[in-house]
Amino acid sequence: MLSFEKAQEFYRKVRSQSVALASPLSAEDCCVQPAEEASPTKWNLAHTTWFFETFLLERWEKPFHPFDVNFRVLFNSYYNAVGEKHPRPQRGMLTRPSLDQVLHYRRNVDQRLLNLPERVWKDPEFHNLLELGLNHEQQHQELLLTDQKLLFSYNPLAPAYHEVDLSRTPSRTQGAALSWKSFPEGMVHLGHTGEGFAFDNETPQHRVFVNAYQLASRLTTNAEYAQFVDQGGYQDPQYWLAEGWDWCQKSKRTQPLYWRKQDGKWYEFTLWGLGELDPVRPVVHVGYFEADAFARWAHARLPTEAEWENAAQSVPLTGHFADSGEYHPRPAPEGELVQMLGDAWEWTSSSYSPYPGYQAAPGAVGEYNGKFMVNQYVLRGGSCATPEGHIRKTYRNFFPTWACWQFSGIRLAREL
């Protein structure tokens, strides 16, 4: 449990980072919802604040004065136990409250929370919910970037979220060659143990038996994926799961979400705008179906989450994260197992399901994770849009098979 001072510092740091992420954006940019599954930046800013007001202030502020009673409904995402919620597909209709009012709401809640007595901050229940709220907000920081990228991608002007000094970010040089790292069969421990914060879906720790396997030393690159595309991978059903093939046909997908072909050359839309596809950077924004099809084409497969977590135990908890301010993956460095953390979320072949003995938290926050454990697949390792302190080796992200708007990439696995 963090000390009072550390907790307040952590709170200030996370909360101000959200505002910083919105700073390159206009009020218009922050208001529009690009798709039902994505949210406007303004909504992300307000909803994360709603979380603190609803789950902390409402309980520990005496007397409790909501900033605006309407916000209770407007910025509830999916907590049925908390009451009514504004329909998800209409988040982008909320031109009011304005961005300024939402920023005001943030400052108001911050002040009220930081002014709560020290003994409240030392209450373990408060502390747990505070940590949950801050980790929740970090998740929305990543979503803010990916949702905004999706929105900009629909604009023919291909606006850049920010200008990046390309000299800072290595590129278009020779990339690291792919090698395979072997892991022996055996019993492995999966999941989080008591130390530090973790989401409930990472618990309880439990034993899993895994066969011997190999993992690719690095993420799949754009060059490798482009070969799959250029050799007709999207036109040949033999590589695809049946449902993935249907998805390709219906959505007319012939390449990753943000790739564009112009005059016979591949371009990629990034948060820096539209640029030539960099062959040595990892492919990102591929869905589960695409990752699985590529793996089959490459005579390999996706790893299970047990294989991934077992391998991750051998590497340091470092990588290329959002803290670099680049928000795009970097080429792989040399090494026998690199890019496990950061750069791109790695699709696993594991369906998102409860660990043996899993119990959802009691009350409304119990709706955080458990109710999504069906028809989604686990991604591991964090990305270039994940805050560094947010990731863990036991961290389980999850998305449906069709989801492509996250920084999701591919690490291959194969039998020994």
Add this chain to the structure above:
Amino acid sequence: MLSFEKAQEFYRKVRSQSVALASPLSAEDCCVQPAEEASPTKWNLAHTTWFFETFLLERWEKPFHPFDVNFRVLFNSYYNAVGEKHPRPQRGMLTRPSLDQVLHYRRNVDQRLLNLPERVWKDPEFHNLLELGLNHEQQHQELLLTDQKLLFSYNPLAPAYHEVDLSRTPSRTQGAALSWKSFPEGMVHLGHTGEGFAFDNETPQHRVFVNAYQLASRLTTNAEYAQFVDQGGYQDPQYWLAEGWDWCQKSKRTQPLYWRKQDGKWYEFTLWGLGELDPVRPVVHVGYFEADAFARWAHARLPTEAEWENAAQSVPLTGHFADSGEYHPRPAPEGELVQMLGDAWEWTSSSYSPYPGYQAAPGAVGEYNGKFMVNQYVLRGGSCATPEGHIRKTYRNFFPTWACWQFSGIRLAREL
């Protein structure tokens, strides 16, 4: 044909009115698209400007320098002959260009146009396209109000577009009683003759034989329509066209678009915000199916456009229009035939079809009207959101049967 000075004055007046209409709105309000059939205010402001740049400046400015080549595609609405166009359902994705840039675009085009030599302004072709462009812009002024109203209606905060001094606008007093005015059978002339501006769909003037008929002296009121609702009108198929009944079931419509029931009382969302339903004002925002069902319930029917236009010839070209700045219909004054112009568009039973001998204009502007002449119905008379100088007795507005977001109301007709 207007003199050079009058034409420039007309241009300035219409163009500045669009900007004035957007002035109570934030950049966020102007950016969001409430539905596929409606457009963001920013898009309305840009598209009307695109019209002048494309159809006038491109031809008469020497040399022609487009403000921004991307705008050529972004703000084309539906003119296939002009080239590519941005997909209609994605107009709300354009957070860039910003509202400020669009206002800059407007000023730029205005300046370039007003600086064209006097002889250009006196060129009849230029003059015709200018008039078309200004009438087109007036149409979008009305759409700006109704699109914005639709957007605000989706916001649980029920924002008001503007505050209205209710003392100025008569209300909740005793309304005028309904009487019936008779018209004899005979040959009537329908459509516009040569004097002044008219859209191509109002021409050519032609003869139509009409049987004797009666028209209601005024628009149907909220009180009258509420009776239909409260007596189960939306639950009884006998009043509805078969397709209208299906529409009711599918859209779960049980009352007009902007009516809300709270604690057993009817409220109405207006551009002034949410308020108690005023029984004596005209019902508005009903679709064709609703207007037709109400008429059947009232043992009457909707008028044909020939009946309407014939009757309109007997009244002065005055009424309650957008120029009042109220943007909501007023209660009917006393009189044997009132509210024919202004207050609310009146659904006719006439399908929108070409007049005998109709010829679409040559070139891209020929796509203005003709290609929509199917599966839509004619509305007549203008509304409280129509600029006064814009309306004519021969004016044909048209919308599909399900469209409710215009200020569309009901005038009953019946056989003699």
Add this chain to the structure above:
Amino acid sequence: MLSFEKAQEFYRKVRSQSVALASPLSAEDCCVQPAEEASPTKWNLAHTTWFFETFLLERWEKPFHPFDVNFRVLFNSYYNAVGEKHPRPQRGMLTRPSLDQVLHYRRNVDQRLLNLPERVWKDPEFHNLLELGLNHEQQHQELLLTDQKLLFSYNPLAPAYHEVDLSRTPSRTQGAALSWKSFPEGMVHLGHTGEGFAFDNETPQHRVFVNAYQLASRLTTNAEYAQFVDQGGYQDPQYWLAEGWDWCQKSKRTQPLYWRKQDGKWYEFTLWGLGELDPVRPVVHVGYFEADAFARWAHARLPTEAEWENAAQSVPLTGHFADSGEYHPRPAPEGELVQMLGDAWEWTSSSYSPYPGYQAAPGAVGEYNGKFMVNQYVLRGGSCATPEGHIRKTYRNFFPTWACWQFSGIRLAREL
């Protein structure tokens, strides 16, 4: 009013004709529903029988014994006033009752009806409903053929409904050249007057003023339409109504419903099976959008129903009907105005709307026509699948713009 004997003879003839039409079909053929808007043959056979049981036997049979109470719901098409009805899209799920049981139902109702006392048959109310029922059944005879054709068209085996002796049906010879017949402006009478049976939608007779116009001497041929197709007519938006263009894109329509291209040659699926497209026969199975686009391409337009009916008054009530047993249109004979009756229904540009003074019949049969008077267009003249005695010059058929599965064709009109 028909005499007792003539009425019984008419009844027997129409009723046995329905059974005859089903005789080339297996029970399986009769059971399946090809689309929501089309019905299985078995359903057509049962529903027409339901009409007599419900509207005649229930009232005049003493005491009334329904054949099967379940059939009251199963075979109600759309009469809300009669009670519950089986959902339209599920008509094809009814593998029970079997075809044999439905044929038994037919014989049972026939017997009970024919056994009603002579004085009942002479009751004018009975007589009117009997005539309505028989005309209703004749409509379903045409639908039986077109619905069955639609079903067979989905079968890769392209089954033939029947074998036709092609020597009997002139073909692939030189077709009649197209000429234009002129009609002067003037007041014309539209609609049915008192003599003989007519549907309520043909009444009351009324006056319409029409401008001078010209009509094509015959129907548009396959050769003419193929030119439109082969010259890119389906790829060029300038020919299409905006909604028609959208319909083309969405439905990926590039040719008429039953045309197939094999090895660069056009084939047509007919009730005789798949055969080479006959250039001199009329094009059929085109929808309103296609008819309208073809007309624009041909620098002509579709006639109004007033223009059509006025012209029809000058020709004899003869033509190529279902009675030939061919069920496919014939090439046009020579003549200055031919094929007005029979061969193919002719799309008019007139929206289906009530005639001035129209009153729906009281009671459930009032749902027959009136409630469909919106968003549909009038077709005139009958087709090669219409029983000869069924057609009138005042007859108004109607279908939505996208409907193609009837024998619907094109007669061009133009201004003088």
Add this chain to the structure above:
Amino acid sequence: MLSFEKAQEFYRKVRSQSVALASPLSAEDCCVQPAEEASPTKWNLAHTTWFFETFLLERWEKPFHPFDVNFRVLFNSYYNAVGEKHPRPQRGMLTRPSLDQVLHYRRNVDQRLLNLPERVWKDPEFHNLLELGLNHEQQHQELLLTDQKLLFSYNPLAPAYHEVDLSRTPSRTQGAALSWKSFPEGMVHLGHTGEGFAFDNETPQHRVFVNAYQLASRLTTNAEYAQFVDQGGYQDPQYWLAEGWDWCQKSKRTQPLYWRKQDGKWYEFTLWGLGELDPVRPVVHVGYFEADAFARWAHARLPTEAEWENAAQSVPLTGHFADSGEYHPRPAPEGELVQMLGDAWEWTSSSYSPYPGYQAAPGAVGEYNGKFMVNQYVLRGGSCATPEGHIRKTYRNFFPTWACWQFSGIRLAREL
């Protein structure tokens, strides 16, 4: 490997059983497709025959004479490698070939296959494909029953597939009480080993570590499930996965697929027709979402497939299967672990995924299983519609979460 005689006997038995299952049905019953995911009985009869013709006769018959070249496409289900296939949603449009022709096709293929020389039958490759084909046909026998049940359920007449002598089938007596059987933690072997036929998805055998757990002694009964329904289980989101809750709302599901409430009493549609819900029989035709919600309501959970298979190793391979000819589950007998095999497929919480080291068979039959391993859940144990000889303890059935038309039921599990 079976001897020549045993193999021929097995072939004859399975093949004749399919025809026997269709014998209570009319040609009409066999022709109609109740839903996109279900097939007409005639199609099931033809497709299973196509399998033998395509994968066996085409290779071993010299020279090979296909019965009808059109059938190659018409009755291909989903084997892309074999060539074109008729679109799945249109299987019900095939009124031709007739049922008689399909039965003729069956006899023809049977004769040709049985007449192949003994040495062909002794070829291990032939034998393997023969076994696969017969197991495939047994799967379609179960589908034939469930598809036909679905079709009949849409008929308001609620037809019975067959009459059952209810005295033969125990019912509405006191059911066995539910108890819990415990299993210790440990390493278990999952999957098929070399002996006898198995599908590729049951291989390879591998080790899985399972925690200690308990399984319910029997299937969940109708009475138990009715309590969940009657206490508002379908109206309370706390019991449901988020996607399951959405599914409930969209599909308006408030009870299992075949339950009907009449006059306050529950009825169930069965292959014997509509009857009162039998409280002691197992609930069937629940989807994954329903099974999971019920388990949560009951403070339990669904078992994993490892838990299920481990438990199954302790029971004999007997149960209530299709061979009884009842096609409806029986009440549970007394016992500490009963109904593991037969009666109802048991939903597991395991996503359908490849076993470690899984390899799809080479060639077209490799499309049999592997390409469906996503977004589906595993069911275990077979049902009252499964042929007895067809089931194994390692057998993995799989369906999407929304699928309800199989005899799928619930066995609860919980932590120790």
